Amino acid sequence: MHQLNFLNKEQAEKIAESFETPVYVYSEEKLEEAANNFLAFPSAFWHSVRYAMKANANKNILKLFHKKWILLDCSSEYEAYRAISAGFEPEKLQISGQETPRNLSDLLEKWVKMVATSLQQIEAIWKIAPWTEIWVRINPWMWSWAFKAISTGGETSAFGIWHEYIPQIQELSAKYDLKITKIHIHIGSENTPESWTDSANIGLLFVSQFQDVTTLDLGGGFKKAIMPYEKSADLQAIWESVAATFKQFAEDTDRKIHLEVEPGKYMVINSCSVVAKVDDIVNTWTDGYKFIRTNTGMTEMPRVPMYGVQQPIVVLNNSSETEEYVMVGHCCESGDILTSKLYSQEEIEPIILPKVSEWDIVIIEWTGAYNASMSMKNYNSFPEAGELLLRNSWEILEIRKRQNLEDIWKNEIEVI
Numbered sequence: 080m081h082q083l084n085f086l087n088k089e090q091a092e093k094i095a096e097s098f099e100t101p102v103y104v105y106s107e108e109k110l111e112e113a114a115n116n117f118l119a120f121p122s123a124f125w126h127s128v129r130y131a132m133k134a135n136a137n138k139n140i141l142k143l144f145h146k147k148w149i150l151l152d153c154s155s156e157y158e159a160y161r162a163i164s165a166g167f168e169p170e171k172l173q174i175s176g177q178e179t180p181r182n183l184s185d186l187l188e189k190w191v192k193m194v195a196t197s198l199q200q201i202e203a204i205w206k207i208a209p210w211t212e213i214w215v216r217i218n219p220w221m222w223s224w225a226f227k228a229i230s231t232g233g234e235t236s237a238f239g240i241w242h243e244y245i246p247q248i249q250e251l252s253a254k255y256d257l258k259i260t261k262i263h264i265h266i267g268s269e270n271t272p273e274s275w276t277d278s279a280n281i282g283l284l285f286v287s288q289f290q291d292v293t294t295l296d297l298g299g300g301f302k303k304a305i306m307p308y309e310k311s312a313d314l315q316a317i318w319e320s321v322a323a324t325f326k327q328f329a330e331d332t333d334r335k336i337h338l339e340v341e342p343g344k345y346m347v348i349n350s351c352s353v354v355a356k357v358d359d360i361v362n363t364w365t366d367g368y369k370f371i372r373t374n375t376g377m378t379e380m381p382r383v384p385m386y387g388v389q390q391p392i393v394v395l396n397n398s399s400e401t402e403e404y405v406m407v408g409h410c411c412e413s414g415d416i417l418t419s420k421l422y423s424q425e426e427i428e429p430i431i432l433p434k435v436s437e438w439d440i441v442i443i444e445w446t447g448a449y450n451a452s453m454s455m456k457n458y459n460s461f462p463e464a465g466e467l468l469l470r471n472s473w474e475i476l477e478i479r480k481r482q483n484l485e486d487i488w489k490n491e492i493e494v495i
């Protein structure tokens with residue numbers, strides 16, 4: 080059975096009493112800790128950390144990272160404008176998304192950097208801002224080797240410019256007299272340690288084909304273990320091996336390349352607990368299963384049904400008996416299961432919990448990344464959940480209100 084992460088029982092009970100559940104609760108201390116971890120690492124020739132804000136874009140989280148001089152990776156122009164509204168200087172932002180921004184001129188004039196993810200985007204950027212340095216995302220022939228569903232590299236992926244088009248990038252560079260100063264690669268999430276060394280080597284191979292490049296951005300993908308059978312990325316080992324490849328490159332070419340990384344999940348996943356409640360308990364007769372119906376689910380934690388991942392689940396009660404349960408979400412959707420078989424959303428996998436009763440508090444741990452930001456909000460017209468921040472282990476601050484009922488339909492226009 081799992082343990083509570085940063086909340087204690089009293090805090091969780093107070094939250095469940097004072098706020099409507101489900102509610103996301105973040106720990107300021109855990110957020111600080113993750114950021115400091117990343118900033119502390121040594122690198123060959125200095126490195127910068129660019130938080131991938133798609134993982135969690137709450138203004139307060141952005142502000143906390145801003146205070147630590149962390150840069151941002153944005154996946155759309157909307158994320159860029161959102162970061163600016165949170166106080167980020169535009170020059171600290173890069174957009175590495177798939178869609179070409181509609182407001183490209185405005186963003187470039189503000190000095191937001193674009194990472195061109197197609198040959199067409201290189202031309203579009205040049206046409207608007209011939210003076211700007213060009214950053215390009217190249218799709219290498221490798222993926223992260225960990226979990227295909229969250230891989231963004233290799234020939235099955237549409238992210239970035241396929242590496243065999245490097246000659247075309249060079250042609251464009253010669254034609255428009257471009258200054259290409261950064262190569263970007265991001266092969267996916269939860270990369271294996273070996274894939275970091277390989278992607279650094281491949282990235283440097285790309286760098287060697289562009290004389291003006293000063294920075295290699297290796298993207299994100301630092302794994303953080305959330306279940307006992309998982310293993311976190313060994314940042315020290317990754318850093319050392321990546322630094323060695325950069326040093327070797329410097330020796331061979333006399334070029335000291337600056338390293339950039341874009342952690343998303345690692346920065347925030349550990350910092351959040353979803354506090355929810357048991358709504359009902361049902362079963363499918365004596366040979367069947369016992370189901371715990373909760374008041375949360377895919378609306379707050381879309382990654383669970385989307386990828387079939389497992390989360391640590393804690394039920395707060397004083398029961399000394401245990402039982403085997405399948406925990407499900409509140410949506411009228413067969414896939415809204417909180418305890419499925421790993422990476423296999425269609426198959427349930429019961430877990431052992433203390434014997435539950437209606438209205439027991441349920442905490443789903445390690446939910447800070449790609450949940451609030453990816454939410455399937457308003458499915459079944461459930462209001463978007465609120466967000467809280469735990470400060471100094473005792474202060475609970477509301478950092479996003481729960482949606483009102485009217486918020487759900489306020490943009491609809493009646494024509495009938």
Ligand SMILES: Cc1ncc(COP(=O)(O)O)c(C=O)c1O
Binds near residue numbers: 231267
């Ligand atoms: C371009 C880019 N950088 C960084 C990340 C962050 O990845 P992770 O959250 O696995 O660290 C992503 C996420 O997929 C991404 O698309």
